[in-house]
Amino acid sequence: MGDGRQDRILVINPNSTDAVTEAIDEALEPLRFADGPRIDCVTMPEGPPGIECQRHVDGVSGPLCALVAREDNHTEAFVIACFGDPGLHAAREATHKPVIGIAEAAYASALQQGERFGVIAILENSVIRQRRYVRQLGLEARYAASLAIGLGVTALEGEGATRRMIETGRRLIEAHGADVLIMGCTGMARQRQALRQALGVPVIDPSQAGAAQAIAAVRLS
Numbered sequence: 001m002g003d004g005r006q007d008r009i010l011v012i013n014p015n016s017t018d019a020v021t022e023a024i025d026e027a028l029e030p031l032r033f034a035d036g037p038r039i040d041c042v043t044m045p046e047g048p049p050g051i052e053c054q055r056h057v058d059g060v061s062g063p064l065c066a067l068v069a070r071e072d073n074h075t076e077a078f079v080i081a082c083f084g085d086p087g088l089h090a091a092r093e094a095t096h097k098p099v100i101g102i103a104e105a106a107y108a109s110a111l112q113q114g115e116r117f118g119v120i121a122i123l124e125n126s127v128i129r130q131r132r133y134v135r136q137l138g139l140e141a142r143y144a145a146s147l148a149i150g151l152g153v154t155a156l157e158g159e160g161a162t163r164r165m166i167e168t169g170r171r172l173i174e175a176h177g178a179d180v181l182i183m184g185c186t187g188m189a190r191q192r193q194a195l196r197q198a199l200g201v202p203v204i205d206p207s208q209a210g211a212a213q214a215i216a217a218v219r220l221s
Contacts, residue, residue, distance in 0.1 A: 007037035009214045010071055011079040011207065013186065014060040014086055015047040017154060023189035024081050024207045031211050037076065037218045039211060042067075050153025050187070051082050053125045061087035065094040072097065076221070077214040081207050083184050084129055098217040102210035103130075106182045107139055109209040113202040118178030119146040120168050120195075122153060122185045130184060144178035147171055156187040165191055166198045173201060182206060 013021040025041040032039055046063035048056050064087040068078055077098040085101030092099045110117035121127045130146040149164040172178040180202045189205055196203045
């Protein structure tokens with residue numbers, strides 16, 4: 001930036017659950033450096049408690065774009081921290097700054113770490129959206145599958161959720177040939193290490209992937 005101010009990346013949780021924002025914030029701690037951009041995480045109170053269907057994805061686009069426009073003058077890059085990438089293209093029209101969708105970022109990271117990626121989804125509605133998005137991005141040849149654990153966003157803490165995620169990840173590996181896994185919801189942020197240790201393959205936290213891309217975009221601008 002060159003004017004004595006620290007560059008800022010704004011990570012937006014477009015659902016209204018503060019616990020999810022806190023989990024994202026914790027997951028991004030390894031990406032915070034003294035000489036790097038400041039990473040701020042915010043909750044969007046206009047959103048639903050969890051973004052779990054297409055109606056939720058479509059419904060947050062307006063308030064998300066309004067938030068981007070309000071923060072534009074003192075933010076160098078935005079990260080939309082929901083695996084549905086809600087409002088991504090509309091938000092890119094609301095600013096000239098980089099806007100990173102964490103699903104796009106996670107898929108890009110997966111392509112670098114394995115041959116076939118699988119996604120641990122929350123609900124069957126999520127599986128449908130993920131299949132459609134992978135098809136739109138032209139990544140079907142590298143896509144193993146998405147499998148749902150059957151839990152909503154607000155139920156992703158605790159041993160029960162961890163157990164379901166490990167079981168689902170194992171099915172993606174053994175039955176579908178995945179050699180890299182993506183956690184398909186930001187509410188899973190605290191589970192990455194447990195999955196990595198239990199399953200022995202790369203496990204991608206999409207919020208980390210999105211923030212890493214945003215840091216690169218800011219540092220190279």
